[in-house]
Amino acid sequence: MRFAAMILVLILAISMSRFATADNANVQITVVDQSGAPLPCRIHLHDKDGKPQRAGDLPFFRDHFVCPGEVRMQLPVGDYRVEIERGPEYEQYADSFTVAESAVKELSVCLKRIANLAAEGWYSGDLHVHRAIEDIPLLMRAEDLNVAPVITWWNNRNVWSARERPKNPLTQIDGNRYYHVMAGEDEREGGALMYFNRKQHLPITGSTREYPSPMTFVNQAHEEGDVWIDIEKPFWWDVPVWLASGQFDSVGLANNHMCRSRMYESEAWGRPRNEDRLPAPRGNGFWTQEIYYHILNCGLRVPPSAGSASGVLPNPLGYNRVYVYCGDDFNYDTWWQGLKAGRSFVTNGPLLLAKANGQLPGHVFASTDEQPVEIDMEVSLISRDPIAAIEIIRNGKIERTVPIAGKSQAINLGKITFGQSGWFLVRAITDLEHTFRFASTAPYYVEVGSDKRFLSRSSANFFLDWAVERIARVPLKLNDSEKLEDVLAHHQRAKKFWQQVAAEANAD
Missing domain, CATH: 3.20.20.140 (Metal-dependent hydrolases)
Structure with missing residues (x-):
């Protein structure tokens, strides 16, 4: 009787295996560049219920896998959604497809470099x-x-x-x-x-x-x-x-x-x-x-x-x-x-290349004779997502907002003038609502006269207040007096540093 039961279990297992195989189909995804060469890329592949699909031993994480340009896999029959990307310098491919029983699904994609x-x-x-x-x-x-x-x-x-x-x-x-x-x-x-x-x-x-x-x-x-x-x-x-x-x-x-x-x-x-x-x-x-x-x-x-x-x-x-x-x-x-x-x-989407008077970000514009410094800003923007405007940030505030039409263009942002030392950068924030997708240049710096750095009293006090708050928090998770003294010494030094910056401030 036990032998017969074992045979029945084996038959059922084999039948289920055949049933599962019958409900699967082969899928081949090929991704190439504009020359036709295989293009390594990232693939987000989800079934109709939103479940991400793996591809054998290819590196997988959360909702995507990467491949060297070609992947063969077996998928259950049904409907799928696919997104294929390769960083921000390529266009995104997105589509839906159906895997049919006993058929080979071939998907060939050419990703265009932008x-x-x-x-x-x-x-x-x-x-x-x-x-x-x-x-x-x-x-x-x-x-x-x-x-x-x-x-x-x-x-x-x-x-x-x-x-x-x-x-x-x-x-x-x-x-x-x-x-x-x-x-x-x-x-x-x-x-x-x-x-x-x-x-x-x-x-x-x-x-x-x-x-x-x-x-x-x-x-x-x-x-x-x-x-x-x-x-x-x-x-x-x-x-x-x-x-x-x-x-x-x-x-x-x-x-x-x-x-x-x-x-x-x-x-x-x-x-x-x-x-x-x-x-x-x-x-x-x-x-x-x-x-x-x-x-x-x-x-x-x-x-x-x-x-x-x-x-x-x-x-x-x-x-x-x-x-x-x-x-x-x-x-x-x-x-x-x-x-x-x-x-x-820095970016998580848009590509933002800027030049100020022909110089790259990080440049220091110096005027030793205290004459104002005039800056002419030009940028090149490429984005897969819509962006309403490009902004110039000057000393922490929006100096200028320049509306743009379309996702990609070269544009002159106009001129800005510095009569005293300061800094500026350019940023572009996409219109997406679900995440903060943006690009920002590193800062440019301007030195006018003897005060070569812009020192804001309110910004120094911002960090001073923060340091004081932190000092009050440390004992909440550290009650060993000797260890507490050692840790708080660093915070007390920081407090003095921010007090000094506030005292030396040359701007509000």
Whole structure:
């Protein structure tokens, strides 16, 4: 009897297997460029219920997979929606199709390139990458990304505890793509810091929410040699401390709160915005920009950066990216040098190339004889999404709004005049309502006379008030008196720094 039951179960299993196979069909997707060559790309493929589909062993995350230009897969019969992309320099393909029983579905797509920024000397990077090391080459090709520092160590995990650390953490592929596998992230109560270009990890594993201070590891990193430290988002609670230390290289203006399909609408455990003034879903994006402008208003020349957190949050690699101008001299080192100089723009969609009096972002216009400086602004904009206007931001405020028609064009924004020192940049925000999709140049700087930096009293007090709030919060999660004293020392130094900036202010 038991034998007969086993036979029946086996027959049922075989029958179900045949039934499942009968309800599947072969699907082949081929993607090429305009020359007909296979084009690595990202594919979002959903069934009629919105369930994302995988493609064998190809790298998959959340709602998409990447392929080298061709993929063969089996799908259940039914209706599907597909979107195919390759970073912001290619048009998007979107369509629906039906998979029929006992038929081969072939989908051939040619993605048209709408920009070739590398040919113009601009190279892209994503500074927040949590993807598997072995997937990085295909991911970079599929997103047409040039620089990717891969995070392999952070507070609760270190990849190198289970595998041998490479002698050379930097790998070059295709001649114009680089990935570095020794990036790290220290993410705790005060926020997140990103460490790049180190040869080994920092001993952050086991740190508590408040102790030791993130500044302990910042100081260690600088003592041990070359390092690039990025403030991952400008609204993290410890930002006033980090800025006051002067040991940071960039700040995340296009960060992972901004996603392809949505916004993270709150500031998580960062300093909250006024939601009545800056309502969801896009309020966090405007708050991020406001804080960055306060940083610049305090005379701190910190370039903006971009990161997607693909592998943790629902973004593809390179969704948030920073383009750096290297001209004909692109390599890993010159890219970081260009970022340091601010020859860059950040984006999660639009491509915004700007020149002021023929100069790239990051340029310092100097007038030693105190004569006014006149700036003539020209931009080139390419966008797949509608944009109503381009804005010039001057000393933290909208100086000029220039309406535009269409998605792509070259335009002269007119002239602006500086009678005293200051800064300006150009931004373009799309009309999308579900996410904050934008582009922003890095700042330009203007020096007129002896006061070479614009120092706003209100911006300094903005960070001073923030520092005082943070000092009151630290004891809530740290009650060991000795440890508390050690951590608060950094915050007290920051408080004094912002008091001094406010005292030296030369503008309201």
